[in-house]
Amino acid sequence: MTTDAVPAGGDPRRLLSDVRALAHRVRLDQRITWVALLVLAVVTFVAIPIDAYSLHADCGSAADWITQPDGHQSCHIHRAGALVYWPPALLLAYGAIAVYAVRTARARGLGVRVLPYVLTGAALTVVFAAAWLGWRAYLGSHPVPTEPFPYWVMLLDRLVAPAGTIGVALLVLARLERNLPLLVFTLGYLVIVLVPVAAQWHPAWGYNSILGGFLPQQILNGVVLLAGAVGFAVARRRQR
Amino acid sequence: MTAEADALDAPDPHPVTGLDDVVHQRVRLGILTITHEARRVEFGYLRTRLELTAGNLSQHVAVLETAGLVEVEKGYEGRRGRTWITLTAAGSTALAEEIGRLKLLIARVETTDAPG
Numbered sequence: 001m002t003t004d005a006v007p008a009g010g011d012p013r014r015l016l017s018d019v020r021a022l023a024h025r026v027r028l029d030q031r032i033t034w035v036a037l038l039v040l041a042v043v044t045f046v047a048i049p050i051d052a053y054s055l056h057a058d059c060g061s062a063a064d065w066i067t068q069p070d071g072h073q074s075c076h077i078h079r080a081g082a083l084v085y086w087p088p089a090l091l092l093a094y095g096a097i098a099v100y101a102v103r104t105a106r107a108r109g110l111g112v113r114v115l116p117y118v119l120t121g122a123a124l125t126v127v128f129a130a131a132w133l134g135w136r137a138y139l140g141s142h143p144v145p146t147e148p149f150p151y152w153v154m155l156l157d158r159l160v161a162p163a164g165t166i167g168v169a170l171l172v173l174a175r176l177e178r179n180l181p182l183l184v185f186t187l188g189y190l191v192i193v194l195v196p197v198a199a200q201w202h203p204a205w206g207y208n209s210i211l212g213g214f215l216p217q218q219i220l221n222g223v224v225l226l227a228g229a230v231g232f233a234v235a236r237r238r239q240r
Numbered sequence: 241m242t243a244e245a246d247a248l249d250a251p252d253p254h255p256v257t258g259l260d261d262v263v264h265q266r267v268r269l270g271i272l273t274i275t276h277e278a279r280r281v282e283f284g285y286l287r288t289r290l291e292l293t294a295g296n297l298s299q300h301v302a303v304l305e306t307a308g309l310v311e312v313e314k315g316y317e318g319r320r321g322r323t324w325i326t327l328t329a330a331g332s333t334a335l336a337e338e339i340g341r342l343k344l345l346i347a348r349v350e351t352t353d354a355p356g
Contacts (some may be wrong), residue, residue: 010343012342012345012346012349015264015266015269015342015344016339016343016346018266018269019269019270019273021340022270022273022274022277022289023273023274023276023277025289026273026274026277026278027277029285030277030278106317108285109281109282109283109284109285109286110278110280110281110282110285111278111279111280111281112279113279119254156254176320
């Protein structure tokens with residue numbers, strides 16, 4: 001058998017079509033989308049009881065309440081457990097995703113594509129921790145704001161919060177995997193995270209109502225990630 | 241008339257004349273494509289995806305290695321021998337040029353085929 005057992009050259013259209021098909025097949029074989037989403041969903045669900053347990057609300061008196069432009073009242077809420085849980089949990093999650101990616105790629109006989117995603121996720125986790133510590137340091141030396149924050153500040157706050165950083169890192173994964181469905185999914189997830197469900201509660205209703213105001217958003221974030229994991233896992237099974 | 245003027249008057253060379261036999265061969269183009277996408281690929285993966293015998297694939301890989309387009313690294317994972325293939329910078333350039341020429345060739349054919 002010689003190296004020319006397969007006819008050299010051929011129809012250029014067919015050659016290009018073969019090239020594209022092979023490249024697409026390799027990208028499919030390299031994807032770890034559903035595993036990444038599953039790990040992040042688990043981290044999000046585990047955060048719910050931890051956030052709930054560590055929630056602290058300064059709603060003791062009417063003087064602490066902030067009157068919103070639309071007439072609603074709010075009060076200062078601190079999630080003291082956020083810094084204890086989220087950074088290590090996210091770093092562990094990205095570490096687990098990296099280990100899975102390397103092992104899977106090696107088993108499949110391919111190189112690893114997702115390491116920039118893991119590094120982006122880890123870097124954003126550090127940004128979140130730095131922002132959180134910076135804000136706490138600011139509050140330690142300044143009076144607590146009595147006016148509601150502008151919308152863009154709240155948007156930025158949600159973007160550097162753990163759920164937001166998960167979405168931004170997923171955009172990187174979608175680019176690396178050249179995964180259009182993941183890009184669409186991530187944009188939808190980011191809309192849900194950045195424009196949260198309206199929490200209807202009143203400071204006078206007590207701690208449980210405050211908790212009730214936070215829970216739906218966190219559960220929604222986790223459910224969306226989990227649904228994504230299941231959806232991409234089913235799609236992958238069908239592609240094989 | 242100078243040689244420079246001759247070159248200017250000469251028609252553009254047909255894209256076929258620029259095709260590199262080492263890269264243009266269908267299997268070798270497949271190897272380069274997979275290696276480019278995967279960054280690093282194991283021999284067994286190539287064999288499965290390209291549906292080749294080990295001997296046939298070895299010879300194509302050897303041609304690409306001799307041309308300096310891929311690097312071959314042999315090692316062991318446990319007791320099992322593994323061969324990894326990586327694209328070189330020259331291989332990456334050759335692949336990009338080949339795809340460019342193929343597109344040019346298709347465009348040329350479509351222009352020639354067009355009525356009128």
